[in-house]
Amino acid sequence: MNIINESPDKIRVRFAPSPTGYIHVGNARTALFNWLFARQKGGSFVLRVEDTDIERSTQEYERNLIQDLRWLGIDWDEGPDVGGPFGPYRQSERLELYHKYAKQLLEEGKAYYCFCSPEELEKERQAALSEGRMPVYSGKCRNIPPEEAERRRASGEPAAIRLKVPEEGLVEFDDLVRGRVEFDLKVIGDPIIVRSNGMPAYNYAVVIDDALMNITHVIRGEDHVSNTPRQILLYKAFGWKIPVFAHLSMVMGKDNTRLSKRHGATSLDQFRQEGVLAEALSNYLAFLGWSPPEGHEVLQLKELIKLFDLGRVSRSAAIFDYEKLYWLNRQHIKILQPEKKLELALPYLQQAGLIPANPSAEQLDWVKKAVEVLIEGVDKFSELPQKFTLIFDFGPEKLDQEAREIISTEKARKVLSVFIQKTLNLEEFNYEIFAQITGEIKKETGIKGKDLYHPIRVALTARASGLELDKFIPLVEEGSKLSFPRPILNCLQRLKKTASVLGL
């Protein structure tokens, strides 16, 4: 084994995804828990790429993986892109290692060649299943003399390598989140460690890698608990130190099935594109199955590191709640600096064609103010362009039902005709003028409050709801002076249009 100049009891964890697609939030949560644990304990976090499934692994997926994890806020001390003393960090580059140790097991008589065909094995499996037994390899090739096995291999017969597992006994381990877990060896057959194509099997490669990389704590999904005894058996066969295991419960969709595209966004990439903040997503992910002793829920990564505790991780599966994620996102958006909000909002507004690709300083300044007020109550940045239509779109000719009702009353007609009359000959408009005029109307007609302001809102925005008018008016006035791809009408222009549409 590698002897590296590092304190032997230093905590080392790893995240070992296979680059076969975009990274799923469930995996991201596993990565996050590993990372939080490592960072809190002053340990090392290793990224290892499990790309032995040549059919499905690609370089591009690996790049995405790295990019997505970085975006989330996770970094690693060792990995395929940054190197490290225990490399290489891609399984496809560690093939000789697997062969070397497989050979060792073979020589020690702890492993053997298996010549059973996949079809044959499948038949046995089906038979066991239909008889209500756990499918366990029969051990048929277990006692083929090594010389004979060698001969058959030399003649070109395909062979896999299996680990010899004791026939009786118990494999047990103390899981950091689930406590003691036991498996009867009777339900564990001799697992294949090297496939007949020469590639290592997953259960074998992880053990070699984890052991050689000095991984002390294996934190992974619950779907691996039944792999654990096989892996422990391998550690024992080599006489290696067995790491501490911690199995995290699964992340489910609303219908209690594994979270999938059907349920909505599931990859980090999708959430990023939607405009969910990385800090909101990591915050939410951390709270799936874990909670700090004190009730605070809106936390930054730094605080999560401080508070995280594997012992407080829940053992039952958690349902991914988009509503709560969006709530957390709103909370994190709220505490962002205005400059940051602008930076994040801009791409969405540009893509919607509202803001030019190279905006002027004045335009940027205006957008910053607009974002500041329009982002209120927005779940994710992708919803922002829709909010901006309040400013950019003005269509009094196509009012919705609610707006139409508001301006259809006697009082509303009165307010509007007076208001429009008083603005008819104005050269400019601003909130002070607005306040003065509404004050006059109140005095002259006795109409006030909702009856007064609501119709004016509709006249100015062509909608029943939106921003407060004291925010809306300055924003529109200022914006109308800047040349946007889609020009913003100022208040007086809006009023004229409304007047003509309504025949006032």
Place this chain on the structure above:
RNA sequence: GCCCCUGUCGUCUAGCCCGGCCUAGGACAUCGCCCUUUCAAGGCGGCAACACGGGUUCGAAUCCCGUCGGGGGCGCCA
């Protein structure tokens, strides 16, 4: 089917290990009220859970057994 894990409000969970402080706490969602120049945001309040059945005990969400439900696994996938 077999093996493993798991079961507190609709959801995430606190409490469980070390029984009484639990008439079970918080958050999201939902409902209502307040605030208000609409809506939202915000503030306040309401509704809402110990899966079920047996034990053990003076006393059980907490300990034990069983039932039922949910999830995971049972590959020459990872």
